[in-house]
Amino acid sequence: xxxxxxxxxxxxxxxYNRNLREEPISVDIGLxxxxxxxxxEKAIRFSVLPxxxxxxxxxxxxxxxxxxxxxxxxxxxxxxxxAESVGKIVAMELWKV
Numbered sequence: 420x421x422x423x424x425x426x427x428x429x430x431x432x433x434x435y436n437r438n439l440r441e442e443p444i445s446v447d448i449g450l451x452x453x454x455x456x457x458x459x460e461k462a463i464r465f466s467v468l469p470x471x472x473x474x475x476x477x478x479x480x481x482x483x484x485x486x487x488x489x490x491x492x493x494x495x496x497x498x499x500x501x502a503e504s505v506g507k508i509v510a511m512e513l514w515k516v
Contacts, residue, residue, distance in 0.1 A: 467501070
């Protein structure tokens, strides 16, 4: 009897912990109710590459109508604040979407 209660308690604890780990965190903005994943339809992906004389930043936005990526490269000159420039470029790209 005690063994059966112990096994049920262990199973309940295991299931409870597994559900906590597997449950995604949901945020109200842009999440579909079915899979709890963010809607990445209008996502902007970017890469920053160090280069001589500064950095090169490449932004990619998926164009659903043409079914291809729109790729734009930006040059950030040496001596410019990279974080501020990246922020301005991303904001500019968000206005385009």
